Amino acid sequence: MRYRKYPFIAGFLVIPVVLYVVFVIWPYLQTFGYSLTDWSGQSQEMHFVGLENYTKLFGDHVFLQALQHNVLLLVFLPVITILLALFFAFMLNVGGRGGTTGVRGVRGSAFYKVVFFFPQVLSVAILVVLFQAVYRSDGSGLLNGILIKLHLQDPSAPVEWLNSPNLVMWCLLGVQIWAGVGFYLVLFSAAMQSVPKDIYEAALLDGAGRLQTFFKVTLPLLWDSVQTAWVYLAIAAMDFFVLASVLTPGSSFGGGPDYHGEVMATYLMRNFLTFGKSGYACAMGVVILFLTLILSAIALRVSRRDRIEY
Amino acid sequence: MRSDVNRRDLIKRAAAVGLLAAPAAGLLSACASSGSGNDKGTDKGEKSKENPFGVANDAPLDVVIFKGGYGDAYAIEFEKIYKKKFSGSKVSHLGTQEITGKLQPRFNAGNPPDVVDDSGAQQIKLDVLYKSGQLTDLTPLLDAPYIDDPSKKIRDVLQPGTIETGSFDDGKMYQLSYIYTVWGLWYSGKLFKEKGWTAPKTWADFMSLCEEIKKSGIAPFTHQGKYPYYINIVVMDLIAKHGGPDLVKRIDDMDATVWDDPAAKAAVEAVYQIADKGYLLPGTNGMTHIESQTAWNEGKAAFIPCGSWLENEQLKATPSDFEMTFLPIPSLDGDKLPFEAIRAGAGEPFIVPKKAKNQAGGLEFLRIMLTKEASSKFAQTANSLTVLKDGVGSDVQLRPGTASTVTALTAAGTNVFNYNYINTQSAFDTDVQNASAELMAKRIKPADWLKRVKAAAEKAKKGS
Numbered sequence: 225m226r227y228r229k230y231p232f233i234a235g236f237l238v239i240p241v242v243l244y245v246v247f248v249i250w251p252y253l254q255t256f257g258y259s260l261t262d263w264s265g266q267s268q269e270m271h272f273v274g275l276e277n278y279t280k281l282f283g284d285h286v287f288l289q290a291l292q293h294n295v296l297l298l299v300f301l302p303v304i305t306i307l308l309a310l311f312f313a314f315m316l317n318v319g320g321r322g323g324t325t326g327v328r329g330v331r332g333s334a335f336y337k338v339v340f341f342f343p344q345v346l347s348v349a350i351l352v353v354l355f356q357a358v359y360r361s362d363g364s365g366l367l368n369g370i371l372i373k374l375h376l377q378d379p380s381a382p383v384e385w386l387n388s389p390n391l392v393m394w395c396l397l398g399v400q401i402w403a404g405v406g407f408y409l410v411l412f413s414a415a416m417q418s419v420p421k422d423i424y425e426a427a428l429l430d431g432a433g434r435l436q437t438f439f440k441v442t443l444p445l446l447w448d449s450v451q452t453a454w455v456y457l458a459i460a461a462m463d464f465f466v467l468a469s470v471l472t473p474g475s476s477f478g479g480g481p482d483y484h485g486e487v488m489a490t491y492l493m494r495n496f497l498t499f500g501k502s503g504y505a506c507a508m509g510v511v512i513l514f515l516t517l518i519l520s521a522i523a524l525r526v527s528r529r530d531r532i533e534y
Numbered sequence: 535m536r537s538d539v540n541r542r543d544l545i546k547r548a549a550a551v552g553l554l555a556a557p558a559a560g561l562l563s564a565c566a567s568s569g570s571g572n573d574k575g576t577d578k579g580e581k582s583k584e585n586p587f588g589v590a591n592d593a594p595l596d597v598v599i600f601k602g603g604y605g606d607a608y609a610i611e612f613e614k615i616y617k618k619k620f621s622g623s624k625v626s627h628l629g630t631q632e633i634t635g636k637l638q639p640r641f642n643a644g645n646p647p648d649v650v651d652d653s654g655a656q657q658i659k660l661d662v663l664y665k666s667g668q669l670t671d672l673t674p675l676l677d678a679p680y681i682d683d684p685s686k687k688i689r690d691v692l693q694p695g696t697i698e699t700g701s702f703d704d705g706k707m708y709q710l711s712y713i714y715t716v717w718g719l720w721y722s723g724k725l726f727k728e729k730g731w732t733a734p735k736t737w738a739d740f741m742s743l744c745e746e747i748k749k750s751g752i753a754p755f756t757h758q759g760k761y762p763y764y765i766n767i768v769v770m771d772l773i774a775k776h777g778g779p780d781l782v783k784r785i786d787d788m789d790a791t792v793w794d795d796p797a798a799k800a801a802v803e804a805v806y807q808i809a810d811k812g813y814l815l816p817g818t819n820g821m822t823h824i825e826s827q828t829a830w831n832e833g834k835a836a837f838i839p840c841g842s843w844l845e846n847e848q849l850k851a852t853p854s855d856f857e858m859t860f861l862p863i864p865s866l867d868g869d870k871l872p873f874e875a876i877r878a879g880a881g882e883p884f885i886v887p888k889k890a891k892n893q894a895g896g897l898e899f900l901r902i903m904l905t906k907e908a909s910s911k912f913a914q915t916a917n918s919l920t921v922l923k924d925g926v927g928s929d930v931q932l933r934p935g936t937a938s939t940v941t942a943l944t945a946a947g948t949n950v951f952n953y954n955y956i957n958t959q960s961a962f963d964t965d966v967q968n969a970s971a972e973l974m975a976k977r978i979k980p981a982d983w984l985k986r987v988k989a990a991a992e993k994a995k996k997g998s
Contacts, residue, residue: 266658387975474964475655
């Protein structure tokens with residue numbers, strides 16, 4: 225009877241595989257094809273130019289600058305988000321002390337959980353509007369308003385957050401962290417709740433403090449979740465299109481001031497749509513794809529640990 | 535703890551999907567380009583004097599309008615006129631801000647609409663469409679009779695500069711820029727009367743007035759810093775007035791030697807003074823057009839550079855006694871053009887795609903737009919002038935800002951200039967905008983600005 229199993233399984237798989245090939249794999253191959261042409265993006269007329277787009281790309285200082293910004297995000301976004309999320313999750317689940325019920329979170333942890341998760345519920349569009357008001361460059365901006373009220377900033381020279389070459393990437397990073405921590409907090413919370421309470425109680429009885437409990441018990445048991453979060457955040461750091469294109473100055477897809485707010489995706493879109501260099505933009509797309517793939521593979525491999533069974 | 539494992543796997547899988555989705559920004563659009571249709575002109579009618587393009591009475595017409603500062607109510611009025619003329623036709627109307635998103639796939643697939651108002655932040659760049667051979671040559675429209683007076687041709691009733699603006703490097707017109715816009719500085723007539731200030735005619739007067747305004751506690755100048763397009767109005771108009779029309783042409787031609795010209799140096803140094811002497815509204819370099827224009831409406835700043843769409847855009851924010859008034863960019867010493875000279879030109883490009891099914895209907899729609907009836911409708915609903923000469927009936931009441939542009943246009947006479955590089959050299963324009971933003975933030979000096987813009991012009995010349 226065994227042999228009849230395979231046509232049965234294949235029958236179920238045909239449709240999803242075809243859909244996947246047509247809507248995912250084929251566009252990818254097409255993009256690679258277009259990246260070898262001088263396609264303008266608005267008609268089917270194009271010429272084959274070989275690898276010219278790729279060689280141009282690595283001499284393009286704007287692209288390299290954008291790449292640097294993505295690398296900066298790649299370094300800081302996962303570290304800060306995960307550390308914050310871990311800290312909050314720890315405090316909410318096992319950080320509380322002094323009760324008779326043993327291990328539990330700090331007082332009001334259910335309420336905090338909702339508060340922290342809230343940014344995750346907001347759509348990116350709302351997020352952007354919100355932070356436009358926060359970073360507004362005159363005295364009506366939230367940050368500037370506070371600074372001026374506290375007499376830390378001269379009202380005639382407010383901080384132009386997003387128009388400052390040194391601040392703009394950190395401002396974007398701040399938005400993403402603010403919006404992202406809640407999700408990873410919930411993710412880590414779920415993982416912590418599945419850790420048997422007796423392990424914590426044992427640690428408690430042995431006299432472990434909060435720090436020791438965290439590093440010796442919680443973190444090792446959560447490693448799988450941390451690893452997943454790391455990969456996911458690394459991918460997010462390679463993108464950043466929405467925040468950069470809407471919040472940073474510049475007419476088409478932001479990128480300002482003077483390319484200091486540029487990420488690869490915004491530069492790609494400007495070339496694709498505004499400058500009519502779609503072939504060139506496709507080459508960027510291919511490069512971003514491979515960078516992201518390589519990074520994910522590295523992140524998964526480097527962070528590999530033996531799984532602790534419990 | 536079984537379920538825990540499942541959850542982990544699930545999230546890993548979600549991560550894998552994200553892996554594929556992350557760089558999809560450009561990739562997604564790519565799949566839209568497969569397939570190419572070349573069927574066109576399927577619907578043909580009889581040509582006649584009233585119907586010079588031979589529109590079939592029953593051919594459907596597909597109109598896509600950029601629904602921005604001017605809305606799209608005017609276009610619906612035009613469609614009514616069209617339907618009256620071709621009773622059997624079905625007109626489909628789409629008013630949208632996402633021109634690129636909605637139309638790029640259609641252009642690529644070879645089934646574009648018949649008329650497109652290709653404008654706004656998400657317009658499909660016209661130089662790109664032109665280079666891809668997607669635009670219909672509008673010469674037949676120019677040679678067709680003017681509906682209100684069939685003894686005249688369309689080309690004779692357009693404002694000067696309209697045909698030039700719509701033409702590309704092969705000398706033919708491919709876009710009808712319908713709205714006649716003037717660019718310059720704007721101020722509140724009421725505020726100036728109250729304070730006893732007079733609008734300056736020379737740059738020196740402008741600077742001393744700025745000093746006076748600053749002392750009164752109002753910021754003399756604001757600009758839409760997040761979009762450096764606006765400050766470039768001041769920079770480029772000063773260059774044009776100081777160096778004359780010849781310089782404008784050389785800039786449009788990407789002649790890099792222009793940027794060594796003393797006119798360019800004088801203009802950039804003049805603009806730099808605004809930032810250097812502290813005349814800018816605090817924070818203006820990071821403000822959006824809405825934020826800065828509203829601050830200006832609230833009387834926080836005295837001058838703002840903008841085009842004549844400003845009045846319509848700020849309708850709700852403008853106090854009723856504001857008296858919005860237009861001012862040409864003040865003159866530098868030794869200007870080749872007089873103070874009255876202004877940048878004016880046709881904007882809001884309407885195109886008929888080359889592969890449009892009802893190409894004749896598209897052309898006829900443009901011809902209908904160029905009538906007194908349509909032009910007056912436009913002035914009423916959108917508070918702006920069209921490129922039709924004397925296009926507004928005497929019964930149409932204009933708002934103060936629009937009225938002040940009519941006065942300025944009359945005073946300017948033939949001293950009208952316009953830049954074309956904004957439409958034809960997108961990458962160069964972006965570079966100039968970046969340089970100007972840095973200049974206003976005092977991060978670079980005028981000499982650096984000139985160096986950067988010269989390099990950008992050289993790059994554009996090579997690349998095109």
